[in-house]
Amino acid sequence: MNFPILTTLIFLPLISSFFIFLSKGQKNDNSAIYISLFSSLATFILSLFVWFSLDLSSSDFQFLEEKSWINDFIKFKLGVDGISILFIVLTTFITPICIISCVNSVKTRIKEFLIAILILETFMLGVFCSLDLVVFYLFFEAGLIPMFLIIGVWGGPKRVYSAFKFFLFTLLGSVLMLAAIIFIYWLTGTTDITQIYEIKIPKEYQNILWLAFFSSFAVKMPMWPVHTWLPDAHVEAPTAGSVILAAILLKMAGYGFLRFSLPMFPLASEYFTPLIFTLSIIAIIYTSLVALMQEDMKKLIAYSSVAHMGYVTLGIFTFTKQGIEGSIFQMISHGLISAALFLCVGVVYDRLHSRMISTYGGLVNHLPKYSFLFILFALAGLGLPGTSGFLGEFLVLTGAFQKNYLIAMIATFGVVLGAAYMLWLSKRVIFGNTNNSEIKTLKDVNKLETLMLVSLGLLVIYFGFYPVPLMDTVNFSVDNLINNYELAIKSKGLN
DSSP: OOSOHHHHHHHHHHHHHHHHHHOOOOTTOOHHHHHHHHHHHHHHHHHHHHHHHSOTTOOSOEEEEEEEEETTTEEEEEEEOHHHHHHHHHHHHHHHHHHHHHHHHOOSOHHHHHHHHHHHHHHHHHHHHBOBHHHHHHHHHHTHHHHHHHHHHHSOTTHHHHHHHHHHHHHHHHHHHHHHHHHHHHHHSOOBHHHHHHHOOOHHHHHHHHHHHHHHHHHHTTOTTSOTHHHHHHHHSOHHHHHHIIIIIHHHHHHHIIIIIHHHOHHHHHHTHHHHHHHHHHHHHHHHHHHHTOOBHHHHHHHHHHHHHHHHHHHHTTOSHHHHHHHHHHHHHHHHHHHHHHHHHHHHHHHHOOOBGGGOOOGGGTOHHHHHHHHHHHHHHTTOTTSHHHHHHHHHHHHHHHHOHHHHHHHHHHHHHHHHHHHHHHHHHTSSOOOOGGGGGOOOOOHHHHHHHHHHHHHHHHHHHOOHHHHHHHHHHHHHHHHHHHHHHHTTTTO
């Protein structure tokens, strides 16, 4: 195919943002919303076309595009495989939902807000399509800017503090990755990811380079103990910002582990596996216990995200088919469930302007539709069989049992804690007595809110019962990743 479909996919939201910028919308003019919604839906349809056109029987990168950029030093190289396409589709699916949510939640500077969302979408898609280290890094870090503005301009009372904390944490973590990329170029003479896979990094350099990449991915994931920026960012971010942050931005780090840490530094990945297991277990247990103590709904869901990402890192570093596929499935599933939970919080926040759990109670008596959807996503979040939340955790734990029985047992206890904080949240918010008289006057979910939550709910249930489309997509790519890893481990004494 000669048509640059990936370039079009990446830059379509950016081009649309220019149209919104140039539009002379009045205060009550919805043209910016219509333009951004049309653009994001067109990008989603294009991503589905790429997914359905992908040859799933091959682990090779497809739809390759390559253009010389800076004196042949850096090439603008794009491509997708079975792993990256799922994150691309997740990104393009979540973005229109964020735009729809703006109608109720964003009251000021909506035009500028939508521009920030579309630019952020471009950067996120660039991350998942890049096949050059420098291009990846530029997209990876550029996403900080629109997200910083989304939190800092449209956030809550402590938005400036949270925005700077988010920016500095993630930026400082990535400085070492930039140094590692420069060193890799000096070592191999290229920043082309596919070529580096073939060249193979000498084992004496792998540990230090792995740690440099890890410093960036660990903060972005985030892993314990560098997770503290996430609850603050979530609490202050507007609803759409929280949705993007939880659904997509956290997944960029998981994707980074799969795309860089394992295939480029297999020996180092093996060496540091005990470290990853330890940090993952602490994240699962500790942040689950912290979540139990929260009085702010957003903070509770934010800490639950850290715990769920602990399962992701645990699964990736089992180096088993079940573990890695479970991690990918967990990331996609969490992207849908966490997005829905933050939207649920946004629905009641727009009405009562409070995120405190104590403000609510007895919502089932006055908002039955909302209550049903909230319970559905809460049950999915704790991993109820029949929802997508179950299968990801089940596969990760299956992979962990193959690798380390003790680690798997401790991680399984985290599932119990996950059920505890989700059920505790549901009991206090949905059931019980209505102590706040304002709740009795609240209106149930409107058409737009129903559209957003039902679309997410249907996918959560669909993939819970029928995960085949996702599993078939990643099957060969995961097999190739594991085979290359095992070959590297077997031949480590020969290099």
